[in-house]
Amino acid sequence: MNTYFPELALARKALASQPFSIYLGARLTAFGDGAATLELDVREELRQQNGFVHGGVLSYAADNALTFAAGTVAGPGVLTAGYTIDYLRPAQGAVLRAHAQVVRPGRTRVVCRCDLFVLDSDGNQTLCAIAQGTIAVTGTALPVSG
Known part of the structure; x- marks a missing residue:
């Protein structure tokens, strides 16, 4: 795993502290080793x-996945500095999946890429968007309640 956010459970706790993520029903299915x-x-x-x-x-999913991926290498004190997203095709399906990975870890900024897929009811996935983001390393984690 990694040194900063060693457990998927801890990352899930951070996600669960975000009211908008709760509203959307977002869940982390993978977390660690430079990816989320x-x-x-x-x-x-x-x-x-x-x-x-x-x-x-889709933009929300990219933003959060990018930041969680950065957190696997930089720790929990990270915030989105900016990102771009390109919509490749209309997203139609049963599940939206955002998979982000670190492209370049840095001391103050982490660059990540995110592929967004929609999955149909049979689990077949279709790429619908891609995003790239720069995540600022603040070094100070916000408290996670609960």
């Missing part, structure tokens, strides 16, 4: 007018 995977079930209220997963939901 976040998933959420696609519900009707997360879709836009054409029936696709709203771009803001």
Whole structure:
């Protein structure tokens, strides 16, 4: 694993302290060794007018997955400094999966990449967006309640 956030359980506790993540039903399914995977079930209220997963939901998933991936190498004191996202195709499916990995760890900034997939009811995944982000290392973790 890693030195800073050695347990998936601790990362899940941090995610559970985010009210918006709770509302979306987000869950961490993998965490460690420079990578993190976040998933959420696609519900009707997360879709836009054409029936696709709203771009803001994909953006949320990328942002959080990027930051959690950075946390595996930099510790819990990290904040998103900025990211870009490219939507490749409409997101239609049962589950949204955001898999992020560290591209370059640094002392004050960590660069990460995130691939976003939608999974159908059979578990087949389709790439729908990609993101790249820069995560600032603050060195100070915010308290996690609970």
